[in-house]
Amino acid sequence: xxxxxxxxxxxxxxxxxxxxxxxxxxxxxxxxxxxxxxxxxxxxxxxxxxxxxxxxxxxxxxxxxxxxxxxxxxxxxxxxxxxxxxxxxxxxxxxxxxxxxxxxxxxxxxxxxxxxxxxxxxxxxxxxxxxxxxxxxxxxxxxxxxxxxxxxxxxxxxxxxxxxxxxxxxxxxxxxxxxxxxxxxxxxxxxxxxxxxxxxxxxxxxxxxxxxxxxxxxxxxxxxxxxxxxxxxxxxxxxxxxxxxxxxxxxxxxxxxxxxxxxxxxxxxxxxxxxxxxxxxxxxxxxxxxxxxxxxxxxxxxxxxxxxxxxxxxxxxxxxxxxxxxxxxxxxxxxxxxxxxxxxxxxxxxxxxxxxxxxxxxxx
Numbered sequence: 001x002x003x004x005x006x007x008x009x010x011x012x013x014x015x016x017x018x019x020x021x022x023x024x025x026x027x028x029x030x031x032x033x034x035x036x037x038x039x040x041x042x043x044x045x046x047x048x049x050x051x052x053x054x055x056x057x058x059x060x061x062x063x064x065x066x067x068x069x070x071x072x073x074x075x076x077x078x079x080x081x082x083x084x085x086x087x088x089x090x091x092x093x094x095x096x097x098x099x100x101x102x103x104x105x106x107x108x109x110x111x112x113x114x115x116x117x118x119x120x121x122x123x124x125x126x127x128x129x130x131x132x133x134x135x136x137x138x139x140x141x142x143x144x145x146x147x148x149x150x151x152x153x154x155x156x157x158x159x160x161x162x163x164x165x166x167x168x169x170x171x172x173x174x175x176x177x178x179x180x181x182x183x184x185x186x187x188x189x190x191x192x193x194x195x196x197x198x199x200x201x202x203x204x205x206x207x208x209x210x211x212x213x214x215x216x217x218x219x220x221x222x223x224x225x226x227x228x229x230x231x232x233x234x235x236x237x238x239x240x241x242x243x244x245x246x247x248x249x250x251x252x253x254x255x256x257x258x259x260x261x262x263x264x265x266x267x268x269x270x271x272x273x274x275x276x277x278x279x280x281x282x283x284x285x286x287x288x289x290x291x292x293x294x295x296x297x298x299x300x301x302x303x304x305x306x307x308x309x310x311x312x313x314x315x316x317x318x319x320x321x322x323x324x325x326x327x328x329x330x331x332x333x334x335x336x337x338x339x340x341x342x343x344x345x346x347x348x349x350x351x352x353x354x355x356x357x358x359x360x361x362x363x364x
Contacts, residue, residue, distance in 0.1 A: 001332050008032055008190065009175070009335075012183035013166050016104060018071030018088045019212045021159040022046055025067040025186070029209040032190045036197040045211050047223035052197045052205040059354040061346050062206040062229035063192060064220065065185030065236065066213030066300055069178065070324050072160035074103065077150065081143030083113065085160055089214030093131040095325040100163040101139060105153030112163065113141040162326040173332040174255065180328045182213065184318045184335060185235035191339045192346065202350035210300050217267065220300035224307035230354050231274065231312055233342065234301035237330075238262065238292050238317035251292075253319040255331040258288030259338040262315035265294040267302020271312040273357045278314060278345050287341045290319065312357050316342060 011032075017025035026048045030040055033050035041049040048067070070089030077083060083103070096115050103111040117137050120128055139160065143149035164178040177183075186209050193207035206227050211219035213236075224232060238260040241251030253260050261278060263270045282289045305313035318338055321329040349357075 001336065005191065009183070009187055010166050012187055013177040013179050015183075016102065016159060016161040017067050017069060017179075018073070018159050018161060019068040019215045020088075021104075022067040022209075022211045025183070026209060029067065029186060029190065033193060033207060036194050041226065043219070043222040043226045045219050045222045047211050047219040048209045049223060049227060050193055050205075050207040052193065054201045054204040057351070058201070059203045059230040059349060059351050060206060060227060061203050061231050061349055062208055062224065062227050062304070063189050063233040063235055063342060063346070064208035064210050064223065064300055064304070065187070065189045066182045066210040066219065067186060068211055068214050069161065069181065069183070070214050071162065072101070074154060074156050074158040074160060076156060077146045077154060078138070079146050081141070081145045081149045082116075083139035083141060083149070083154065083160075085137075085139060087134060090324050091134065092324065093134055096134065096137060097132060099326045101160050102163050103139070103141065103154060104159045104161070106155050106158065107153040109153055111141050111152060111154065113139040116140045164327045169329065174329050175332060176327055176329050178326055178328070180318070180320050180330050181237040181323050182235075184237060184320070184330055187335065188235045188318070188338050188342060192342045195339075195343055196346060199347075201347070203346065203354075205346070213300050217298060217300050217303040220303035221307060224304045224311070228308055229311060231349055231357065232301065232304040234299040234304060234313065234315040235338070235342065236299040236315060236317045237320040237323060237328075238294060239323060240319040240321045243321055253290045253292055255319050255321065255329070256333055257290055257319070259334060259341055260290045260292040260317040260319055262292050262294060262299065262301075262317060265298045265302070265315065266296060267298025268305050268313065268315075270314050271305065271357075273360060274312040274314045277353070277357055278316070278341070281345050281348065282341055285344055287337055287344070289337075289341065292317065
């Protein structure tokens with residue numbers, strides 16, 4: 001991975017952006033896409049679109065990551081100055097306690113805090129056996145009382161994000177950070193857009209950063225309707241199954257073994273012809289990939305494929321450990337191979353190929 005690509009990853013995961021509050025990530029997206037785009041567009045919800053036009057009447061290819069990460073929102077301040085919060089996205093109680101967070105205040109300043117609860121010393125033996133309820137947790141920012149927290153700019157609706165700096169794990173190709181879900185998908189979209197924008201193509205490119213994926217695939221609906229693409233790809237993260245205790249039935253993908261091609265998830269069934277086309281390209285070029293089923297989750301392809309009159313869509317994802325926690329882990333080569341696969345697929349999506357994928361036969 002080049003130094004420039006590494007810096008892009010750092011910039012993306014450092015940015016703070018929970019559902020409905022993705023401004024910082026949108027700015028990073030624009031920074032990296034602008035030099036290669038004909039124009040930068042935005043929909044009414046805040047999804048960001050980089051356009052690179054091809055020949056007249058060329059098929060429109062959309063490839064999108066989502067800007068938002070799982071996080072929290074301030075709901076109230078207690079009289080003693082502690083912060084109560086609402087989760088945004090799917091959180092498991094047991095990954096929260098004792099974790100550090102950042103609150104972006106109404107003055108756009110950053111406050112540091114920690115998620116607290118009663119200590120185990122005061123809990124009964126029976127209570128210690130049960131997961132601690134999220135509604136009983138709070139965030140400690142060191143404020144002496146409610147008035148002090150308010151003076152610092154804390155108010156209901158403020159964004160709260162996990163705090164976990166980017167790092168390479170012990171001089172390996174494993175990369176640890178918050179928000180790989182889904183800044184790595186955004187990184188893939190940006191890198192593919194950069195590379196393909198420099199070439200002569202038989203299609204038009206639309207690299208997209210969708211908003212509010214973690215709360216219902218919302219920004220994908222509006223962004224896809226604005227673009228009206230002929231083919232769409234969701235670039236996201238998928239569950240890795242290579243850690244202790246995981247079974248093949250739960251997840252069988254491994255880090256370092258290539259991107260995941262999602263054949264089924266709770267939001268869609270992969271488009272058969274598009275799926276087979278992507279697999280054929282990967283096999284032709286010996287790009288490693290892994291088939292994956294996610295019965296309990298979905299991607300933005302779930303909204304993209306039912307937009308307009310229906311659009312052939314596919315999710316291609318980067319396997320990730322410890323999803324929806326403060327610290328997740330990906331493998332550098334999976335990022336690189338996902339970029340390579342998506343690039344090679346899009347290079348082949350001319351009008352004839354898109355028609356055959358969509359309708360199952362060549363033009364008459």
